[in-house]
Amino acid sequence: MKKSPLVVVGSGLAGLLVARLTAEYQPVTLITKNTLYDSNTWYSQGGIAAVWSDEDSVELHSRDTVVAGDGLCDLKAVKVLSNHSRTAIEQLMQLGVQFDTDSTQQPSLGLEGAHSIHRILHAGGDATGEEIQRALVESVSEHPNIEILEHTLATEIQTNELGVTGVQCYHFAAQNSTTLASQQIVLATGGAGQLFCHTSNPEGATGDGVILAYQAGAELADLEFYQFHPTALNLPDAPNFLISEALRGEGAILRNQAGVSFMEDIHPQKDLAPRNIVSQAIANEMSHQDGKSVYLDCTSIAANQLTQRFPTIFKNCLKYGVDICNEWIPVTPVAHYMIGGVVTDLYGRTNVPGLYACGEVARTGVHGANRLASNSLLEASVFSIRVSQVLKKDFLSHLQWPNSYEPLGPEITSKKSKVHIVQNHLTEAEFRKQMWELVGLIRNEQSLLKMNTLLGEPSLPDAFPSSKQEFELDVMKVLGKLITESALERRESRGAHFREDFPHALTNQVNSIKKRIDHPFL
Numbered sequence: 043m044k045k046s047p048l049v050v051v052g053s054g055l056a057g058l059l060v061a062r063l064t065a066e067y068q069p070v071t072l073i074t075k076n077t078l079y080d081s082n083t084w085y086s087q088g089g090i091a092a093v094w095s096d097e098d099s100v101e102l103h104s105r106d107t108v109v110a111g112d113g114l115c116d117l118k119a120v121k122v123l124s125n126h127s128r129t130a131i132e133q134l135m136q137l138g139v140q141f142d143t144d145s146t147q148q149p150s151l152g153l154e155g156a157h158s159i160h161r162i163l164h165a166g167g168d169a170t171g172e173e174i175q176r177a178l179v180e181s182v183s184e185h186p187n188i189e190i191l192e193h194t195l196a197t198e199i200q201t202n203e204l205g206v207t208g209v210q211c212y213h214f215a216a217q218n219s220t221t222l223a224s225q226q227i228v229l230a231t232g233g234a235g236q237l238f239c240h241t242s243n244p245e246g247a248t249g250d251g252v253i254l255a256y257q258a259g260a261e262l263a264d265l266e267f268y269q270f271h272p273t274a275l276n277l278p279d280a281p282n283f284l285i286s287e288a289l290r291g292e293g294a295i296l297r298n299q300a301g302v303s304f305m306e307d308i309h310p311q312k313d314l315a316p317r318n319i320v321s322q323a324i325a326n327e328m329s330h331q332d333g334k335s336v337y338l339d340c341t342s343i344a345a346n347q348l349t350q351r352f353p354t355i356f357k358n359c360l361k362y363g364v365d366i367c368n369e370w371i372p373v374t375p376v377a378h379y380m381i382g383g384v385v386t387d388l389y390g391r392t393n394v395p396g397l398y399a400c401g402e403v404a405r406t407g408v409h410g411a412n413r414l415a416s417n418s419l420l421e422a423s424v425f426s427i428r429v430s431q432v433l434k435k436d437f438l439s440h441l442q443w444p445n446s447y448e449p450l451g452p453e454i455t456s457k458k459s460k461v462h463i464v465q466n467h468l469t470e471a472e473f474r475k476q477m478w479e480l481v482g483l484i485r486n487e488q489s490l491l492k493m494n495t496l497l498g499e500p501s502l503p504d505a506f507p508s509s510k511q512e513f514e515l516d517v518m519k520v521l522g523k524l525i526t527e528s529a530l531e532r533r534e535s536r537g538a539h540f541r542e543d544f545p546h547a548l549t550n551q552v553n554s555i556k557k558r559i560d561h562p563f564l
Contacts, residue, residue, distance in 0.1 A: 046071040046189075048433060049209050049224045051196045051251065054081030055171075056401025056422040057230030058178035062137065063430035065187035068437075071222060073191040073211060075510065076246050078179045082232045082402060083419070085244060086171025087286040087354065088154055089164035090419040092127040095151060098159050100124040107417060110156045110316045111410025112537035114264070114553055119407035122388055123417070123424050130423035131163060138177035141165050153291035154415035156316040162416045168286050168352045174419065196250065197513060198505035199227060199258035205395030206258065210505045212513075219506050225396050226433055229255055229384060230426070233402040234268075237518050237525070238377035238482060239474040242274055242284040248514040249521040251403035255384040256520075257502060260392040263405045263555045264382030265521075266528035269413050269538045270483045271378035272296075272320040275371065276335045280362045282376045285338060285355060287415050290314055292351065294340040296324065297370065299331045318412045318538045321375040325483050328374070337370035375483055379418060381409045381538060382528075385555065390429035391436075398433070400426045407553075411537025468496060470515050473522065481526050486543040490530045497523045528554055 046069065050061045053074035061072045074080070093103050103124040108115045131149075135141070141163045144150040152162040165173035182188055191211070198210035200221065208223040231251030235243025256262055273289075273296075274282040290296075290313045295303050308323050309315035315323075327336050340348060345367040349356050352366075359366050384399040386392055386406055392399055401422040408421050468476065480493040500519035507513035534548040535541050 043208075043221045043223050045223045047224065047437070048226045048228070049073065049222050050228045050230060051209065051254075052081070052230035052232060052401065052403070053078045053179075054083035054230060054232050054401055054422070055174055055178065055419060056426045057228070058175075058182050059133075059423060059426040060228050060230060060400060060430050061188055062178065062182050062185060063427065064433055065185050067434055069187050069189070071189045071191065071224075072182065073194040073196060073209075073222075075193065075195045075250070077192050078183070078190065079175060080244060080246050081175065082235075082243055082247055083171045083422075084175045085242065085284065086174075086419055087168040087284055088288045089152060089162040089170045089416050090131070090174075090423070091154075091157070091161050091414070091416040092131045092163055092420060093124055094128060094131070094149060094161060094163065095159070098161050102158060103127065103161065106156060106158055107408065107414045108410070110412050110414035111408075112318075112412050112547070113410065114537065115410035116407025119388060122428075123408050123421060126424045126427070127420055130420065130427060133427060134174065134177070134423060137181045139165065139174050140177070141170075141173075142167065152288050153314070154287045155290065155314040155320065156311065156414055157416075162288065162291075164288070166353070167350060168288065168354045171419070195507075195510055195513060196231075196254060197503065197507060199254050199397065201258050201394060206397050212507060212510075214510065226437060227397055228390070228429060228433075229397070229399040229403050230401045231403045233380040234518070234521055235377045235380075236514075237474065237522055238478045239471075240274070240282050240374065240478055241377040242271055242282060243377070248518050249380070250514070250517050251399065252380075252383055253503065253517045253520050255392060255394070255397065255399060255403075256524075258394050258397060260394050260397060260399075261385040261555055262383065262524065263385045263553050264411070264528075265525045266532050266554065267381035267409075267411050267538045268377060268525065269317060269379040269381055270321045270375040272317055272324055272375050273338055273371075273373040274376040275359065275362065275364075276374035277362050277364070277372060282374070283355075283358050284376075284378075285371055285373055286352065287317070289338065289340055289343075289352060289355070292347070293343050294338050295342070296320070296373075297337045297339050298327045299334055299336070304336075316412060317415065318540070321483055322540055324373070324375055335372035335374055338373050339370045340366045341368060341370070377478075377482070379413055381405075381411070381413055386425075388428065389432040390425055391432070398429050400429050411539065413538075468519070470511070470518075473515070473519060477522055481522070481529060483540065485529055485539070485541050487530065487541075490526055493526045494523070494530070497526065
């Protein structure tokens, strides 16, 4: 057994930033199941939202966030996000992140869906996440107070009656398990897009942190709200490479097979409507044309502007035979961002003493039922900074939580579905395909009950797995079960959760909370 004052699990923006800032006053062990460069952050194209220009304001950004969140945003969390957005950007700059600038050497600001003003900072045109990851990896790697363990899988959060005591780890190279003893553990493990067969997420995004926290007794919330990005490349034998929303901010238009611009009659903001609206509109168009792609038409944008502002998209599309300067891009919605997750307070604390969460794995309350574009990197930055600020205070006060901590919403008791439970033999490919078809963008009671039946009673992941693949599949099945049950419980359509059998939003809805001890299949 090895002791560490702080263990950070995950190497995206959230994990790297917490590790780097906390290392200023104590040793940190940073573990990641792949390499430091494998994360959702790396693939983030559009940018990071912030209140930066004189024309913008905290109130305006907050309003846009709340409107996109469709009635379920935690207003205190939104205020924290917007108030601290500029400070978070400045912190990233201090650590070496180089954002694109305009002629006055100020950050150039882009426009994305559901934003009322240009406020999206970007880097390398459409390589913002790559630049952030580069700078933070370099900063973390150079710090003498940070021990980095790559190819190391966290398999269990260990606890006692006082809180966390350590984390069980499996090392791929040595093929053995060890325990890192620690009274403070930060989960920054990212999202879970790999639950679905069509996703913009990398292979490692399997939802590990959510289930690690769940096993440890942490509360989860809002799992039914999984955001599907409207536009990813849709070609045979090509990956679902993300086609940034920023293209539509520059003037690109969605068209159906007949060439008709279909968003004009659906929403006042047309092609820049909130992501859930655009995704559902695309899904409807595709269903009306036998599943064939819709297209993103960028040809009205000057060729030099396209290649300079979106070099990554241009090169990747050209690789698969699409010249975006002269041809329409075939696109489809894909699973993109996990809105729900591990419930935290405004400093990343969970209800388990010593366990923190930040980034996509956390449910801070900022996003409500639907995330505003480019608020993800901002949320990860703002709340990771706040986690790093409070870790020292909590450690010195022996992890006594302030009396102000309360779960962010009433509990909705989980219900067993009245269907025959079968033994779960789904392979990974079958599981991901069924999740896409039955619990994807458009849901109904019949499809959700069918998935519930297919999953049966999934086994919790073993702390001593025989392989990474076995552990990840067990994690995904348990999380898939939780998402399916949450979607069954919410008998309305709200934000990123669309039920065709309950197409309208209800009034006075609340956030859904799931607790480990109350769940029927544990």
